Amino acid sequence: MANTKRNIESNKENPEQANQLFSELRLNDMTIAAIKEGRRIALDNHVKSYSTMDSLKKALGV
Numbered sequence: 001m002a003n004t005k006r007n008i009e010s011n012k013e014n015p016e017q018a019n020q021l022f023s024e025l026r027l028n029d030m031t032i033a034a035i036k037e038g039r040r041i042a043l044d045n046h047v048k049s050y051s052t053m054d055s056l057k058k059a060l061g062v
Contacts, residue, residue: 012039
C-alpha cells in the first residue's frame with residue numbers, strides 16, 4: 001500500500017468531529033500528539049509567530 005499525505009482542517013468549535021475522524025483514520029499516538037501541540041501553539045499568545053515569510057526569514061537570519 002502506498003503512503004499518502006493528508007491535510008485535515010478541523011473546526012475548533014467542534015473538536016469531537018475531528019477526534020472521531022482521527023480515530024477512524026487510526027492516527028498513531030505521535031501524530032495525535034503533534035496535532036494537539038499544533039493546536040496549543042496556535043492558540044498561545046506567548047508563542048512567537050510570523051505574519052509574513054520575510055519576517056520569518058529575517059528572524060532565522062536567512
